[in-house]
Amino acid sequence: MLGPETGAAEHGGAERESPRRASEFLRAHHHEVLSDWLEAMSALHDENPQRPSWLLDHMPMLLASLADALEHGEHERADPLSDEHATVRLEQGFDVGEVAAEYALLRKCILRRLEARPQPLDVGELERMEEALDHAVVRTVRRFAVERQRDIQDLEREARLEAQRSLALLDAMLAAAPLGMAFLDLDLRYLRINQTLADVNGAPPEAHLGKTFRQMQPPELADLLEPLLLRVLRTGEPLSVFEFATPPSLIPQRGKRVWQATFYPVRAPQGARLLGLGCTVVDITQHKQTEAALQRAVDFREQLLAILGHDLRNPLNAISASAFQLARAEELEAPERRAVERIRKSAGRMGRMITDILDFARSKLGSGIPVSRQSMNLADICQATLDELQVSHPERRLLFESSGDTMGHWDPDRVAQVLGNLVANALQHGGLDSPVATSVRGGVDVVMMEVHNQGEPIPSELQPRLFDPFKPSVGATSSYQKQRSLGLGLYIVHQIARAHGGRVEVRSSREEGTTFRVYWPRRTA
Structure with missing residues (x-):
């Protein structure tokens, strides 16, 4: 630091200008001092390019207020700006x-300017x-400071308020949760x-606070669950879906219940420090x-299903075989032959009903209707099926036509x-004097099967539920609603088509009749 004596020694006896006051020096060299200070501050904060924007925000006014304070002898003049x-x-x-x-650099710049002046x-x-x-x-x-x-106090206050809010939310969640936590x-x-x-533990919530798990549990449950809790704390890994029942010795007091528990570690927000563990307990007895x-x-x-599939089919097969043998007897009179034919048809209908019930059960059990695919000609299977149906219904006309490539991989029985x-379905609901026409047309990737009949149309209100099983017939007015079968036939059709990756469509009107279309993909997706 330079004083008056140092200046006199440097200049010897040379003639000098009259001494100057500090306030005058600061005003006279205002810009030079600020320039030196700015250069020094820029060098100090060279690694932070954002800071030059605020370097001169207050320092010019601070330097001016410092000159005013020296001039008037009142240091407090610079206090508001400080x-x-x-x-x-x-x-x-x-x-x-x-x-x-900042102030140390300002002091250094002022002293350097003083040293440079005589x-x-x-x-x-x-x-x-x-x-x-x-x-x-x-x-x-x-x-x-x-x-x-x-x-800091504001942040601490906000942190305390946030902690109180979090605890309040936690308490509200615990109180409203339908499971034990x-x-x-x-x-x-x-x-x-x-x-x-x-309530499960048999004590109020406040009685638990500060008590250990073992203190609040019967020895049987503590011996079962405490090792699991310690394992969660030791490994830091949660234990999910652990089921346990009320110990036999506690059944008289707590009843026979089954519980499902989950234990999980609770960590600090950063996830490093383990704070404890949480647990949820659900009563799964019901x-x-x-x-x-x-x-x-x-x-x-x-x-x-075993009874339907085995015990009922065996006597039904015996009835069908016996009726077939009776029908071949030459000595039967016409009334007796008609009776035997009714037995055969009834047995066949009963067999189809049992098949539909079995297929319905399989579809509802989750495994779906089983199919066994093989290479086959769809037109040949349809022709053979219609020939069998024609024998059973000689009084009705069954027409068939096919076109295009009808080969593919499907289950022929299905x-x-x-x-x-x-x-x-068409024979039951179609006109007695109109034929039932079946056609098979081969496309590029799909073979379409179509069955058409004239007669009473399907009511529009029934069409959205046409493929549902066991369709109700309360208040029925049409033949579709008055049917006396189980109502599984069209449901089975829909399920078999789905099992092959296909679909079923229906159109019905009084003018055009009723047409069912089944689309059979040649190969599954």
Whole structure:
């Protein structure tokens, strides 16, 4: 630091200009000092290209207010600007060391300018300027610290409020949750528990807080579940869907219940530090009872299907075979022969009903109607099926035509079943004096089967449910609604087409008649 004596020694006895005051020096060299300071600050913050934008935001006014304070002897004149400068620097992300460094550089630039001038300051002026700079530094740093502390307190207050809101939300969620929930610390002490789980444990929620898991559980449950909780804390891996039942010794007090529990680690927001674990417990007793009842129903259905598929078919086959043998007897009179023919037709209809019921059951069991694909000619299968149907219905005309390539990979028995159901539907609902026309047309990727009949159209309100099983006939007015069959024929047609990757369409009107179309893809997707 240069004083008046240093200046006199350098210049010897040379004639000098009259001494100058510090305030006059600062005003006279205002721009030079700021230029030096800006250059020094730019070099200091060379790594941050964003900071040159604020380098000169307050310093020109600070330097001017410092000159005014020296001139009037009132250091407090620069206080408002020092306070504003501290507040702005805090908002801009400065730390207190950076703020103090600004003033240190300003002091250094002023002293360098004084050293470069031959005119010394008046006695005491340099000391006054140092005091003014010290006052500005102290004022700015103090203000900076106060604002910083206020920001920290605001952040702490917001953090506390956010924590309170989070805990309130957590408590509301725990209270409203239909399942039991609890949070435990690393020592397996209860931190939070909702009313649902507290009721299961047989104690109010507040009685759990601070108590260990083992303290709040019967020894049988503690021995079962505590090792699982410790494993979650040790491995940091959740344990999902663990089922357990009420121990036999507790059934008289708690009843026979089945529970499903999930245990999971709870970590800090950054995910590194383990804070404890959470658990959820659901009473699945009713679900298990329903599951057992459904299993009994499935078992019963399987037994019923076995009866339909075996026990009923055996006597039915015997009836059909006996009727066939009787029909070949030459000594039967005409009335007796008609009776035998009715037996044969009834037995055949009963066989088809049993087949439909079995297929319906298979489709509802989830596995779907089974198909066995093989290379075949769809037209040949349809022709053979119609020949058999013609024998059974000699009084009706069954027409058939085919065109194009009708080869593909399908299940021949299922194809025959589809055509048989569609033709039987047409014979039942079509006009007695009109033919039932079947056509097969081969396309590029699909072969289309079409069955057409004239007669009463399908009611429009029934068409959306036409392929549903067991269609109701309450309030029926048309032959489609008054049918006395099980109502499974068209459902089976739809299911077989789906099993082959195909689809079924229907159009029906009084003018054009009723047409069913089945699309058979040559190969599955």
